[in-house]
Amino acid sequence: MPANTTDSSGPSDAKKPGRKKGRRARLLVLVLVLALVAGVGYGAYWSVSTVRASYPQTTGSITLDGLSGDVEVKRDSYGIPQIYADSDADLFRAQGFVQAQDRFWEMDVRRHMTSGRLSEMFGSGQVETDAFLRTLGWRQVAQKEYDEVLDEGTKKNLQSYAEGVNAYLKGKEGRDISVEYAALGLTNDYKPGEWTPVDSVAWLKAMAWDLRGNMQDEIDRSLLTSRLDQDQIEDLYPGYPYKQNKPIVEQGAISPVTGKFDPEATPSDSVGSTTPQGAGEGLNTQLSALSDTLDEIPALLGPNGNGIGSNSWVV
Structure with missing residues (x-):
């Protein structure tokens, strides 16, 4: 090497790889933080939108097929509905629609209970409970009572109520009905079925059991x-x-x-x-x-x- 030639690799150049690694580490941390924030933000948005999707409509007007006249639904300060109609059919149809808006998750759970089908919703852990509930025979008694005991007027009212419930359910995904269905959809892909008049009668059997005495x-x-x-x-x-x-x-x-x-x-x-x-x-x-x-x-x-x-x- 000539005497007047100098070595270009000084102490400052030796530090450059370290600085590059530091910048990469900071960039990686920044990316991870942004991804975490985005994930949390999306999760919060999904949670809020899912919960709000199932909120009942309490103002304005709703078109409900099958009504013969106008029906008025008033809610008090606690959100409890009062329904006014000119006919029994309209009253029960509107009641079914409004109650499904407010409480269909509870209605669905309870009809599965009365028929011994809780395991459809919650898995094999409920099989033993279903077996006992089927032994009680609430659903069978309700079906027989509907077929052989109830008068035609009562059947019509139960049918109108069921039509109102199903009008609310029509075209809705589970998450639009109640937030609990969104959670079930992540585990067993459960989807609620249509309401029937016997579903209503069966719950009366459960209430009778609850008041059975000693x-x-x-x-x-x-x-x-x-x-x-x-x-x-x-x-x-x-x-x-x-x-x-x-x-x-x-x-x-x-x-x-x-x-x-x-x-x-x-x-x-x-x-x-x-x-x-x-x-x-x-x-x-x-x-x-x-x-x-x-x-x-x-x-x-x-x-x-x-x-x-x-x-x-x-x-």
């Missing part, structure tokens, strides 16, 4: 017979004190033997347990399993317990 107490008394004597059971489950709280209509009573109403009977001071003594071990096992299953039903039917209302009336 079935659970009867099972508990039966289970206690293997551990307690009759007097102890009577202490835990005392009869109704008719002398202390006299009924308005004194004639007639439920027979403690047959469990049927006898119009000629007179209520006694107390009605004791009629549970047979010494239930066998096999029966106890079956009753215990039944009791456990029954405990799960109230959660499906909705809130229960003291303080949520009753059918009692005071005149």
